[in-house]
Amino acid sequence: MIQTEAIDIAGWLADEKFANAYPEGARPKRVVVSPADTGLEFIRPDWRYMFKLSSDRAAEQFWAEIIAYEIGELLGVSVPPAYAAFDSEREQCGALIEWFYKEGSTGFFSAGNFFNNLIQDFDRDKGRQHNLETAVRFNSTAVGGDHLYCIWEMLLFDTVIGNTDRHQDNWGHLLAVIKNPERVFKETRNRFRVEWGFAPWFDNGTSLGYQIPPNKFTQWRSDAYDRYIIRGQHHMRYSERNLTQIGHIASMRLAFNLAKNDAEMAVVVFRLRKKLEEFDLAGLTKVLDRCTSMNGMPDGGKFSAKRAEFVYRLTRRRIEIALDALYGKH
Ligand SMILES: Nc1ncnc2c1ncn2[C@@H]1O[C@H](COP(=O)(O)OP(=O)(O)OP(=O)(O)O)[C@@H](O)[C@H]1O
Ligand SMILES: [Mg+2]
Secondary structure (H helix, E strand, O other), X not given: OOOOEOEEOOOOEEOHXXXXXXXXXXXXXXXXXXXXXXXXXXXXXXXXXXXXXXXXXXXXXXXXXXXHHHHHHHHOOOOOOEEEEEEOOOOEEEEEEEOOOOEOOEEEEEHHHHHHHHOOOXXXXXXXXXXXXXXXXXXXXXXXXXXXXXXXXXXXXXXXXXXXOOOOOOOEEEEEEEEOOHHHHHHHOOOEEEEEEEOOOOOOOOOOOOOOOHHHHOOOOHXXXXXXXXXXXXXXXXXXXXXXXXXXXHHHHHHHHHHOOOHHHHHHHHHHHHHHHOOOHHHHHHHHHHHHOOEOOOOOOOOOHHHHHHHHHHHHHHHHHHHHHHOOOO
């Protein structure tokens, strides 16, 4: 079952725990709980969701969260599901984003906590020392296993959607407390162990050219697309010694360069290229068509065909340039 009709959340209850957690800001949002039965297979019953509106200056911004999720699906990258929704009582439209963990046995720990512990005078607010080198270092011990690939997968995803706001608190880890088998308990006397993994990549609305108004992007020729794509940057810096933000395309070129002398990075680059080479552009067209024709979306919350065309061209070109960079051509 895929979404074809916008969801009215007017009757959904506010989540008490978060009632005052997110006061009105640049992007107002609130936490709600789904009813036991919505008749929609893709909505988890009695589950927490974030209802996230657009910023004042960009009415269509919330669609970026929804399309970023769909691009995550097409790339095979884990992103919390996001759906088109509105509140008929408050007359608001927004993205309805599934909570990515259940409280109790699992917790979320943002990467900012690590940086704060590891870097002296870490700028917790702006994250000016948020950097790739430190991220790779602490994840090699915290997560281990596939950590290097996962970090690069995040950079790939942000490059494809052009996300400029993956700051230190917009990614992190899920901690699961798991009961040890009796045998392990007898040997170690530890009843439980904690397992660390990456949380899905959430907060993806600062992307997909959301801030460019239609009177601008409709004038863009291909060179304007290329200039915009090349200018895009991650929030992440190179290292503690080099606090320059890594460009989106520059990050893919960096992966290519690192792979020359590093077997593990060579495997990462191979996997990243494969993701882009297999990207289903026809699938993206279908997603965008579904967004522009979403039934029941009130006026003021609709996704325009013009913007759909813009997002398509932008994403297709980003993938082309990112792939060139992964082959050392950019
Ligand atoms: N789907 C989700 N599941 C669980 N927790 C979430 C989810 N979405 C957001 N959060 C939590 O809520 C916080 C705020 O949400 P989010 O990052 O999406 O918006 P924001 O803070 O307005 O963006 P910004 O990073 O620009 O300040 C997150 O840092 C995260 O801790
Ligand atoms: Mg955030």
